[in-house]
Each structure stands twice: as C-alpha cells, then as structure tokens.
Amino acid sequence: MKQAVNKMELNFPSRSVNESFARGAVSAFVLGLDPLVTELNDLKTAVSEAVTNAIVHGYRDTIGTVYISAKIFADNRVVVKVRDRGCGIADIEKAMEPLYTTGGEERAGLGFAVMQSFCDRVRVSSAPGRGTTVTLTKQFTARENGE
Amino acid sequence: MKQAVNKMELNFPSRSVNESFARGAVSAFVLGLDPLVTELNDLKTAVSEAVTNAIVHGYRDTIGTVYISAKIFADNRVVVKVRDRGCGIADIEKAMEPLYTTGGEERAGLGFAVMQSFCDRVRVSSAPGRGTTVTLTKQFTARENGE
C-alpha cells in the first residue's frame, strides 16, 4: 500500500453528542479533495454508523474513548478507521447480517449494511472484551480542481 | 478547575491544507453548544492563527505533527490547545508584539494580536528546540437550546 498524502487521528469520549462531531471532523478532513456531495455524504453516513456502534454497543453501559484515524491516498482513496476498546463482538459474521441487532427496539440492525452499501469496502476486526475496529474504504472521484 | 463535560484530541501533519481541517474540526466540536455565529467565527479565527503558526514557524522547513486538544466546560467555556514540537520561541514577549514577525514579507505579524482580540485568554508556553503550546480560552454564551 502506498504512503498516505494526508492523515489525521482523533479521539473523544463515547457521548452521543460526538456522533455529529465525528462526522463533521471527517468531512472537514476530506473537504480538501473537493469531493462530490454524494460521495461526501456516503462517507459521513458510514462514519456515523461506525461511531454510533462504538458508543451504543461497544461502550454500552459505560463511557469509553472512541478513536478515529483517517488517511487520504494519492489516488483519492480515503480510509477511515473507527476503533473502540469496548465489549467486542463474538460473532462478526452474524453481527453483520442485515436486521440483526442486540440494541433493542430503536436500532434497525442496519448499521453494517449501510456501511457496506455506502463504502467500497468494510473490514471489521474484533475480540470479545478487547474492542472493535471498523475500517471503511471509499474511493473518491478525482477532481481537476482538487488540492 | 472543574471537569470538562466534553473533550477531544486531534493530530495531523503540518501541511497547510490542514489549516482548514483544524478549523472545521474545532467548529464541529463546539457546534453542540449551539454557538452564536460570531463567537464560533472568533474561535475559528484564533485556531487558524495558532495552527498556521505551528505550520509556518514551528515546523518551518520540515513536516511535523500538530496536536490539538479541546475541552468544553459546564459554564460553556471552551479551551483549545494547539501544540507543536517544532523550533520553539526564544523570546515569547517579543513574539507576541503586534507586527513582529520572522515570517517574511507575506506574514503580517498579527497572529498573536488576533488570538488575543478574538479570545478571552491566550497563554503561550514554549522552549527553543522543544516546541510551543498555545492555549486559547473563550467563553461562549449560554443558549437555552444547547445540549
């Protein structure tokens, strides 16, 4: 994998008010690519899903730290990692099935499905008791005007 | 000092494209306060000055890492720290004089003056060869609707 042309790291406590902060920060980071509105919105949506999962599931009854890193590569590929040190996922395959949720009545069980639909690639690594890392990869369109 | 109600930490390489990212991320962080447009703009401006200084002066001929941390306190006070591990400042008092600059023709020497005018408090700690930390404090207006 080639070296990133830009990168950032970010962390914050798992309070739900930070869901919009996380989206906003990732948005501000990729804005230098002069992204298409739809592509930017897709990435924001996927980040929102992954961060919400860390807050709602990873740190279910506690407040922990959510870690985000993002990289931009020369070919306008963006890779965002969302990591928690929460409860982890025992059966990742099952967790990724659409409509599967342990979150109760108000969760749709669609977080992973949305990430997969709105990004080019989604990788999940997790260990019970150790936490979860979700890696989102999205290819952005090259714009003439980008810097 | 009371405990923060929310906080974040952020770091990125000292590339000038990240000046707008830093502003955008800090903006997104304080947006939960439902800030007045002018107060938000003041903080963005001060952050832009401090981050630009880290990039232009701290890491003058090199690329290093810029570190930002931000805290929100219960009384709507916001504290933002911008830190570099760059060249440091030998004479802080002199550096803070309006119009003083070592940045050449295109720098106005007004960065610190702007931070002081747009924030309630500016603290600079620095050591030659070790780097600089600028601490910006700004009181935001309490809004009924804030969360």
Added chain:
Amino acid sequence: MNLQIELKNGVMTAVLRGDLDHHAADRLREQIDDTARKVKPRVLRLDFSGVPFMDSSGIGLILGRVRLVSLWNGRVAVSGLSPQLRRMAELSGIASLASLEEEEKEAVGK
C-alpha cells in the same frame, strides 16, 4: 434537531429539522411518543423535508413509530425524503411497513 408537531383530522404530523442521528433520534422519539400516546392518531406523518442528513438511526425511529401506532391500528406515513434518504429507506425495506409518499404531486402541481 428541532421538532414541530401539527394535529389535524386524526393525522399527526411531525416535522423534523436538522441532522438525524442516534443522538437526535433519542430526543425526538420521546417528544413524538408523548404526543402520539395521548392523541392516538389514525396516521402519524413523519416529514423529513428538513432533514439534510440521516443514518440508520432514522430508520430505527420510523420502525419504532410503526410499532407504537400499531397499538391502536394507526399507520405511519413518511414524506419529504431526499434522494439520499430515499436510498437509505430502500436499503432498509421499510416501504412495506410505512408508506413512503412521493413528492411528485407537489412538484408537478405547481
């Protein structure tokens, strides 16, 4: 996030404004349900025309309201979905549980 509720002929309309994520949905749900439980509307219309961003928490919000109003045989109607939100709605298959109203009529009829 900001919520405005209108009542008219057994139809309760909740007009949502702002980004709809898990944080916002938690707050909206309480407010919507407080009124809905009292009014028991025949139709609960959720108007998304003021929602620029929504993640799957928005789908959860819709599904939860479908469940609630079914207690008195009410139904949920969803209107004002932007193309982005419509994509999310289609992915979720909620169309079989809540009626997704097309905005065409409004657009064509001036």
Added chain:
Amino acid sequence: MNLQIELKNGVMTAVLRGDLDHHAADRLREQIDDTARKVKPRVLRLDFSGVPFMDSSGIGLILGRVRLVSLWNGRVAVSGLSPQLRRMAELSGIASLASLEEEEKEAVGK
C-alpha cells in the same frame, strides 16, 4: 479558494471566493502577482465580498500587494469586507495603507 480577475481602465479587480487562510493566500498571491506585474495597474482592487472567513494571512496578502503595486506608484483598494473581516482589518491598521471602500453606496443606491 477561487479567483477571478477583471481589467478595466487601469483598474485590476481580483474577486476572491472562499475561505482565506495561509494555504489559500499562498496560492492566490502567485496568481494575482503574475497578472499585476504584467499589467501594472493604477489601482488593484481586492474584492472580499465572496470571502466568508479570513485570518491574518488575509492581511498579509493585502500588505504584500500594497508593497508590490507601490513599485509603479499604484494603490490597493479593498472592498466587500463583512463586519467580521472589517474587524480584522481595523485591528491591523491597514486602513492607512490601503483604501477600505464602504459598501454603503451600493446598498443605498439600490
């Protein structure tokens, strides 16, 4: 950041659009100076009406242009400053070096 340059009767107008920070200023400066050095305008007008955000790098940009056009006895006129940018301009004292044009005339004269 986006730049549009107009030339008319010895006046060169540079219309700036977007946030003006050190990153943007570096890029604008080159483009403005390229043209200014060829044209040697009597007046270089910098139009900030499309600039929602500016830090002190914007003041540096103005001062650098004052210095450049003084080589041929030209002057710099600054227009379209929002209240926020005006505050920055006043703090810097550039009013004595570049003429800050009031927008009142335009606003009143329809």
